[in-house]
Structures are given as structure tokens and as C-alpha cells.
Amino acid sequence: MPELPEVAALTSFVAENGGGQKVSKVSVSALGLLATVEPAPAALVGATLTATTRHGKFLDFQFSPSSSRQADRPIHLVLFLARAGWLRWSDALSSVMPKMGGPIAMRLWFENGSGFDLTEAGSRKSMTLWLVKDPLQVPGVAALGPDALTLTLEQFADLMARSPSRVKNVITDQRSLAGIGNAYSDEILHTAMVSPFAVAKKLTDDAVARLYASMRSVLITASSRLEGQEAARLKGEKRSGMRVHGMFGLPCPVCGDTVAQVEFADKSLQYCPTCQTGGRKLADRGMSRLLT
Template sequence: MPESPEVQALAEWLDEQVTGCRIREVDLIEFRAVKTRTRSLATLVGERIEGVRRVGKYLDVRLEREHLVVSLGRHGWVQWVAQGEPVVVDAQAPALASLTVDAGTILFTDAGTWVSLGLWVVDEPTNVSGVAKLGPDPLDPGFAQEAVDAAVAGRRKQLKAILQEQESFAGIGNAYSDEILHRARLSPVVHGDRLSARQRADLFTAMRDVLRDAAAARRGIPIDKLTQAKTDAMRVHGRGGTACPVCAGIVRDFRFGGTSAQYCPTCQTGGELLE
């Protein structure tokens, strides 16, 4: 699942490629990808792209009269085909929609077995309910300890679930929640109301540093290499059975919310193994 550091790098890369271009053609291959039934992608033809930015895990393509908001969902991504280059079809990640602009073509792809990509044509990004509900973003310069305290203190909910709750913190998913909790040396299943002020401070520092370091590391990487760069940089997520880079103990897998997550028992749970 794309998370804020990779979506940030993607937004910056697209912004450089397409800002100032006009949309010449749109093609909708999978109608279920468009979530605004009363406003079709066809209305975008002729509009000038004024910028691309990230909002949580969403892309906001700002146009002259409206916005195209893109949710990459669990398996969505973007492929860029420069003008004059052939389109290489990926059967594992087919394009569900495309925008042809002056400089080339943006393909919105989805590698899942069900459609997770979402496209909205709206007056403002906050017209998309998921965007309107977003909580504080750890990549924002103004992100502060108070945001962590407000979201965590007094919560009878597991810490990993709070981190992935977009209304609490924008942009964090399964992978970076594992990385943050490992950096903070906190159990993924401890409830928020069990954390001390010191532990909440450690959580804030880990959130800020892990995500900002990742965003800086991804900047400038070609967009077709970003997913692999994320995978390669993980210290515990996806590393079950390998040595923890901090204590050399064994990183363990556990099931969380229908998916697999990872943690270090020595660093995070006092040796307790999670089921």
C-alpha cells in the first residue's frame, strides 16, 4: 500500500513533469475507478494543470476550475509515458484510467484483484470525505507533540491501529506503523491509554523522524522504482525471521487487521510473542 513518503515523492515528481500542461485526452478503462458519478473525467479535457501535491495518501491534481483527487488504495500506482514513447502494458498492474497531457500520458494503474484505485472530480479536495476526515500529517512542518497526545492519550485502542487510523494521523499504513513502533520501542498491541508521557514523546519523535527520513530518501527516485526502494529500506516490516538491526534478536510476524505485520519481541514487547 502506498504511504505518505512514497506518495510525496510521486507528487513531487509528477508536479515537475506536468505542471503547466493541458489535458488533451482522457481514457476511462474501468468505470468503477471514478467515484463522482455526476462529474466525469471528460470534463478535464482542455484544462491546464496548475500543480500536483500530496494530501495524506491522496494525490491532488489542481486544475484551472477543479481538482482531480486520486486515492491509490491498496494496489494503485502511476505510470508515466513520455511523449513519443511506447506504452508498455503490464498485465499485473493494468491501467484503469489515463490522462494524456502535452508532455506525455499519466496511467493510473491497479495491481489488485479488486479495484482499490479511486478518482474524484471535485471543486475542492475536501469534497472527498476521506480527505475531509484526515488528521494531522507527520510530514507537515507544524506537526507537534500535542497532535500525538490528542490522538493517543486516553484511547483504549491498540497503538498500531491508532497509527493507521487516518482520522488520527494522515498518511501512515501497515509498513510505516511497524517501522515507527520499532523505532519508538513500543508494542504494536499496547493501548494508547497505557502510554506514559515519555513514551508518547518517543512515539512523536519516531513518527517525525521515520517518515521525514523516508520522504527525503525517496525524493528524486524514478517513480517506477519507488515501491522497491520502500521495501529495501524497511528495518522490520516484511523482515520476519531475520535479525533485528538494533538488538540482533529475531523479528517476528503476527496477524493484525487481516494482514501480516512485524515487530521485535526484545525491543518492543519485553520478549512476549504476539499471536
Template sequence: MPESPEVEALARFLDGEVSGREARSVDVLEFRVIKTRAAPPSSLVGASFTGARRHGKHIELTLDGRSLVVSLGRHGWMRWDAAIGTDAGDAAVESNPEQPPALAEFELSGDATMAVTDAGTWVSLGLFVVDDAREVPAIARLGPDPADPSFTRDVFEAAVGGRRKQIKAILQEQESIAGIGNAYSDEILHLARISPVAHAATLTEDERARLYDATVSTVRDAIAACQGVPIDELKAAKVAAMRVHGRAGEACPVCGGTIRDVTFSGASAQYCPTCQTDGEAL
């Protein structure tokens, strides 16, 4: 699942590439991705892109006063193809034939193509054409973003508070904290030395302080690490950087203990018993 660090890198890349380009044609290959039937993506033909930004795990592309919002869902991503030697410049990247097939393609001026893809067995990606990104319900409900300088300890406490809910679930709850998914929640909890099944209400002052610091540093450090990585390599770079997520059976990089996997409430987590649960296997 794309999370805020990779989506931020994608947004910054697209901001530099699409700005000033005109949408020449739109080809939607999977019509289930269209979420605004009265304003389909084809209505953007002839408009010029003015930039791109991130909202949580969503991409907003602005065009002459309107916005194309790409909700990446569980397996969505975007691909950029530009002819070498055109105005795309040195940042242009060629498509990887091993990537998932496109569900929609946008032909842009300057011999460039922007495509949206979905690697899942069911379509989780959505396209919205709106006047304001907040018209997209998921964006309107987004909580505070740890990447934002305004994400203070007080903001974090208001989101987490004394809630009687597992802390891993809260970290992934987009209405509470924007942009974090399954992978980075595992990384945050490992760094904070907190069990993934602990309830927020049971955390001590010291644990909440560690959790806040781990949330901010994990997200912001990952965003910094993503800069300069080609967008078709971001997923692999994310996997390679994980300390515990997806590493069940491997050695913990902190204590050398064995990372374990646990499934609960329909979710899964990877954690280190020595670092996070006082040696107890969940």
C-alpha cells in the same frame, strides 16, 4: 499500500511534470474508478494542469480551478510516460512493462501520458473531479500529518491521548494521523521500542515521547530518502529500507534478535520481541 513518503515523492514529481500541460484526451478503461459520475475525468479535456499536491495518501492534481483527486487505495499507483526529447525534460521516465495495467490514461500535451494503475485483485483506486479536494470524504476526514511542521507533540497527544485502542491501529487510522499505513507503523513502533498490541492508554509519558519522536522522524526521513528515486522504483526502495516490516525470521538490525510476525484483530505486524516486548513472543 502506498504511504505518505512515497505519495509525497509522487506528488512532487507530478507537480514538476504536469504543470502547464493540457489534458488532450482521457481514456477510462475501468469505469469503477470514477467516483464523481456527474463530473467524470473526461470533463477535464481541454483544461491545463497547474500543479499537484498530497493529502495523506491521496494525490490532488489541479486544473484551471478544478481538481482531479486520485485516491490510491490499497494497491493504486500512477505511471508517467514521456517522449525523450520533448518538453518533458531530463526528469521524464519510460514505463516499465512489468507494472500493472492502466485503469485510466490521460494524454497530455508535450507527448506525455499519465496513467493510474491498480495492482490488486479488486479495484481500490478512485478518481474524483471536484472544485475542492475537501469534497472527497476521505480527505475531509484526514487527521494531522506528521510531515507537516505544525505536527507538534500537543497535536500528537490530542490524536493519541489516553485511548483504549491498540497503538498500531491508531497510527494507521487516517482520521487520527494522516498518511501512515501498515509498513511505516511497524517501523515507527520498532524505533520507539513499543509493542504493536499495546493500548495507547497504557503508554507512559516516556513511551509517548519516544513514539512522537519516532513518528515524526520515520515519516520525514522516509520522505527525504524518496527524493530523486524514479516513481516506478519507489515501491522497491521502500521495501529495501524497512528494518522490521516484512522481515519476519530475519535478524533485528538493532539487537540481532529474530524478528517475528503476529496477527491480531484482522491485522498483522512485524516486531522485535527483544526491542519491543521485553523478550515475550506475542
């Protein structure tokens, strides 16, 4: 799933390549993609891409209509890529209309011939798109907690102190902290030398400070590495920067111990026993107790 660094890089890439361009055509070919009725996708035709931003893991593309009437406010295309969604850019986008139910969920053309496809791999379709006049009309955006890169240490410490949940769950709960998902949370916890199953409110002040510093360091480093990359290269660049996530069975780059994992129904987490859990392996199947 794209997280804060990838979403930030995608918004920058689209701004650089599509900013100031006028939409010539839009085709939505996945019935479950669009979560809003008005404005209709056709309302984007003739509008100009004037701004791009992100809200946590949501992308927000602002299109300003050609009319200068007060009632014609900009339209925000808000996109949640979910686990398997992606934006595929082309400087010379195919003129062919995508087939209903095919691999392309939406195709948007600009007048200069460029544009992008929205695609989603697999049979489970969770990618969602909203067309709204205000991003806060999107329930997921309205419910977001503070952004992971704008939170102060004091605010972060207060968040930890108030939560009885596992620390990994806290930092990936978008209502508490926006932008971090499964992959970067593994990296942050490993860098901070904190167990993913540690209870947030029981962390020492030192552990909280390490976790906060690691969160900023991991996200800023990843964002810097991805900045300026083409959209097609972002997934590969993300994987290349991982130290423990997705590295089950490989040596930890810090201590050389074997990276372990805990599997859940629809995902898994990876960690280093030596760096994070005092050399002990966490019980699998989502159980929080340690094996003895």
C-alpha cells in the same frame, strides 16, 4: 499501500514532469474507478496541470481550465491508490486507448506526448478517483485527522491520552492521524521501542515522546530518500528502507533477535520481541495478550 512518503514523492514527481502541461486526452477504462459523475473526465481536456499536493494518502492534482470565466474553477483530480494501485508515468505515453477491464484503469495524455497510466494489481479493486471542484467534497479527505508531519508533540500526546485502542491502530486510523499505514507504523513502533499492541492511553510520557520523535524521524527520512526518485522506482526504494516491516524471520538490525509477526485476515505486522515487547512474542491471529 503507498503511504505519506510515497504519495509526497509521487506528487512532486508529477509536478516536476507534468506541471504546466495541457491535457490532450483522457480515457477511463475501469468502470469502478470513478466515484463522481460531474465534472466528467472530458472536462480535463484542454486544462493545464497547475498544482499538485497530497491530503494524507490522497493525491490531489489541480487542473485549471483554459477559460478565465469565474464559473470555470479548477478541477481537482483526487486519487486514492489503495493497496495495489499505482501511477505509471511515461515521457512518451502510448497513443493506444486502454481496453475496458484491462490492467490500465485510466490513461491521461498531455499535449507534449507525456502522461500517466493508473494501474491496479490483483482482483480486488479499491483504487478510487474523484473529479471535484473542492477536495473537501471527497468524503475520505473531509474525514482526515491532522497530518502526521504537522502535528505537535502536545497534540500527539493528547491523541494518545484519549484513545483506549492499540497504539498501532491509533496511528494508522486516518481519522485520527493522516498519512501512516501498515508499513511505516511497524517502522515507527520499532524505532520507538513500543509494542504494536500497547494501549495508547497507557503509554508513559517517555514512550509518547519517543513515539512522536520516531514518527517524524521515520517519515522525514523516508521522504528525503524518495524525493526526486522516478515514480517507477518508489516501491523498491520503500522496501529497501524497511528494518522490520516485511522482514519476518530475519535478524533485527538493532539487536539481532529474529523479527516476529502477527497475521490478520488481510495483512500482517512485524516487530522485534527484544526491542519492543521485553523478549516475549505477541499472540497471533490478532489477539492482544502475550504468550507465556
